[in-house]
Amino acid sequence: MASYAAIPHQTNSRPHSRVSSRRKPSRHDARLDHPGPASWTSSVINLLNTIVGAGVLAMPHALSTMGATLGTLVILWAGLTSGFGLYLQTRCARYLDRGTSSFFALSQMTYPNAAVVFDAAIAIKCFGVGVSYLIIIGDLMPGVVRGFGEVEGGFLVERRFWVTAFMLVVIPLSFLRRLDSLKYTSILALSAIAYLVVLVVYHFAAGDTLAEKGPVNLVKWQGLVPTLASFPVIVFAYTCHQNMFSILNELHQPSPSRTTSLIATSIGSAASVYILVALTGYLSYGTNVVGNIIAQYPPSAAATIGRLAIVIMVALSYPLQIHPCRASLDAVLRWRPQTTSTKPPHQPGSPSRHTLLPSTGASSAQQKKDLSDLRFALLTTCLLLLSYTAAITLSSLDRVLAYVGSTGSTSISFILPGLFYYKISDPDSPWQHRLAKDDDDEDDGDDGEPSSAAAAASEANHARRVWRARWLRRLSLALAVYGLLVMVTCLVVNTFLLNAPAH
Numbered sequence: 176m177a178s179y180a181a182i183p184h185q186t187n188s189r190p191h192s193r194v195s196s197r198r199k200p201s202r203h204d205a206r207l208d209h210p211g212p213a214s215w216t217s218s219v220i221n222l223l224n225t226i227v228g229a230g231v232l233a234m235p236h237a238l239s240t241m242g243a244t245l246g247t248l249v250i251l252w253a254g255l256t257s258g259f260g261l262y263l264q265t266r267c268a269r270y271l272d273r274g275t276s277s278f279f280a281l282s283q284m285t286y287p288n289a290a291v292v293f294d295a296a297i298a299i300k301c302f303g304v305g306v307s308y309l310i311i312i313g314d315l316m317p318g319v320v321r322g323f324g325e326v327e328g329g330f331l332v333e334r335r336f337w338v339t340a341f342m343l344v345v346i347p348l349s350f351l352r353r354l355d356s357l358k359y360t361s362i363l364a365l366s367a368i369a370y371l372v373v374l375v376v377y378h379f380a381a382g383d384t385l386a387e388k389g390p391v392n393l394v395k396w397q398g399l400v401p402t403l404a405s406f407p408v409i410v411f412a413y414t415c416h417q418n419m420f421s422i423l424n425e426l427h428q429p430s431p432s433r434t435t436s437l438i439a440t441s442i443g444s445a446a447s448v449y450i451l452v453a454l455t456g457y458l459s460y461g462t463n464v465v466g467n468i469i470a471q472y473p474p475s476a477a478a479t480i481g482r483l484a485i486v487i488m489v490a491l492s493y494p495l496q497i498h499p500c501r502a503s504l505d506a507v508l509r510w511r512p513q514t515t516s517t518k519p520p521h522q523p524g525s526p527s528r529h530t531l532l533p534s535t536g537a538s539s540a541q542q543k544k545d546l547s548d549l550r551f552a553l554l555t556t557c558l559l560l561l562s563y564t565a566a567i568t569l570s571s572l573d574r575v576l577a578y579v580g581s582t583g584s585t586s587i588s589f590i591l592p593g594l595f596y597y598k599i600s601d602p603d604s605p606w607q608h609r610l611a612k613d614d615d616d617e618d619d620g621d622d623g624e625p626s627s628a629a630a631a632a633s634e635a636n637h638a639r640r641v642w643r644a645r646w647l648r649r650l651s652l653a654l655a656v657y658g659l660l661v662m663v664t665c666l667v668v669n670t671f672l673l674n675a676p677a678h
Contacts (some may be wrong), residue, residue, distance in 0.1 A: 176377065211353055213353075213355035213422070214617075214637045220358050221437075223444055223445060224364050225415035226464075228443075228489065229308075229311060229366065229485060230373075233408050233468075234250070235451050235456025236408075236410050236465060236468070237406075237458050238454065239464050240404070240546045241392075241397075242395050243457060250450055251450075254413055256588075256654065257410075257413035258438050260416055260589055260593070261416060261442070262438055262590040263593065264423070264592050271284075273424075274424045278293050278503070281595045281599070282294070282595075285595055293509050293591055294503040294510070296583045297586075299416055299579055299583055300580070300583025302496070303579040303582075304496050304579075305558075306569075308493045309341070309342075309493070310338075310566050312337055312341050312486050313369075315554045316486055317334060317337070319479055319482050319486065321478030322482070338563065342563055348491070349498075349559060350555055351494065352550070354418060354421050354425060362579065363487065369451075370484045371485070372448060372452055373450060374478075375468060376396065376455050378458070387471075388461045389457065389462040391457065391461045392461050397462070405663060406664065408663060411580050412449060413589050415441070417499035421502070422635075467602075469482060469485065470482075472667035499556065514651060561601050578666070581665035582662060585665065586658070587655055589658025590662070593654035593655030594655045596651040597652045597655065604605055
């Protein structure tokens with residue numbers, strides 16, 4: 176992943192020599208000479224914490240509608256498609272300067288006049304999820320208090336009190352500037368997830384739910400309508416793409432192998448947790464399992480601690496929603512219609528790989544400086560006040576979040592990564608010759624070979640890259656189409672299936 180500003184005068188070097196112009200791969204790239212502060216481990220922790228949330232508690236119910244076999248396959252499929260969307264984001268980031276990757280930057284580069292729509296969708300989605308976290312806190316904490324003692328009245332069982340109290344916890348976390356600063360809170364949140372997993376597995380192993388257990392279907396499903404109603408729950412459970420670019424910007428040495436392993440580890444770990452909870456929870460209650468399995472367990476100290484673990488988890492996940500929401504809101508407020516071409520220059524010696532600057536004329540560095548000062552504080556304060564007001568005013572956002580998730584989550588998980596990569600990887604696009612140079616430089620390791628062997632190896636590598644790029648571009652378009660189908664399906668489900676007369 177090279178920085179092309181560092182090699183502006185070598186665009187014609189390939190025809191002259193295939194051996195002498197070679198150098199060691201990515202480790203010497205200027206893109207990696209300015210490493211970010213975040214380690215691979217902390218990046219995995221933050222991404223995994225963004226993925227695994229309260230949605231894990233609904234996995235057993237989703238499995239009950241599909242049957243154990245189909246449900247497990249859907250969980251794996253959802254993880255695969257979400258992981259592919261994350262991978263396309265890492266590929267798109269190669270076209271941007273180190274530390275400037277964002278949906279807004281890619282929008283300015285590919286679909287400049289639609290950038291505001293993309294960022295608005297991300298901001299709305301993240302804001303809605305953040306509000307839902309505060310509502311969960313207000314709904315669960317009175318029950319936690321009652322579980323620890325006989326409390327019938329007073330402020331300790333008032334949901335507004337607990338929303339206000341936990342705002343004092345999330346406010347300082349929301350003002351942290353880097354995602355890497357949240358790695359310790361993410362560890363605590365993942366510890367809460369681990370407790371919930373242990374609790375579900377324990378009840379399954381203990382067999383203390385047999386009295387309430389319904390039929391268990393390994394293959395048979397409950398029908399098309401219940402399955403379609405549960406499908407969005409599984410798809411949205413992997414949504415973490417809003418934070419991927421921030422993680423790439425902060426990751427130390429974001430080489431292709433490190434970013435790919437980061438995605439594989441995070442998605443694989445999340446899928447393992449989902450399958451384990453889904454299977455053990457479903458086998459515990461069968462078709463009688465409810466949407467939140469923790470709420471179904473009989474009153475006990477362990478169940479009360481489990482509810483408290485959910486509160487801790489969502490409270491510490493709230494800043495992970497504010498971070499991308501703030502960045503997207505800032506981009507929306509800065510947006511102006513493009514009046515000039517955003518194509519990168521072709522001529523050698525160009526100082527930059529792209530011209531992604533908004534019409535304000537501010538550079539990326541200047542934008543970050545502005546956002547890090549008064550603008551950063553104002554945007555964060557506004558988001559906190561608005562989310563707090565919504566949380567104490569509304570007792571349930573199920574209907575709103577259903578539509579927000581159907582549109583926002585689907586857009587950033589599938590549609591945007593697919594469309595961005597399909598556009599930016601066009602063989603005739605002005606960005607391709609730059610990435611081709613990067614790929615040539617990464618084919619190092621054969622300085623000692625005869626020139627004919629080196630040329631043959633280079634040609635073979637080039638043919639493989641062309642074949643891989645062609646199929647990757649086709650798959651990116653397929654992911655975008657798949658995202659549109661998922662969006663339509665989810666909207667139909669939310670409008671016509673979940674909006675039953677019982678509601």
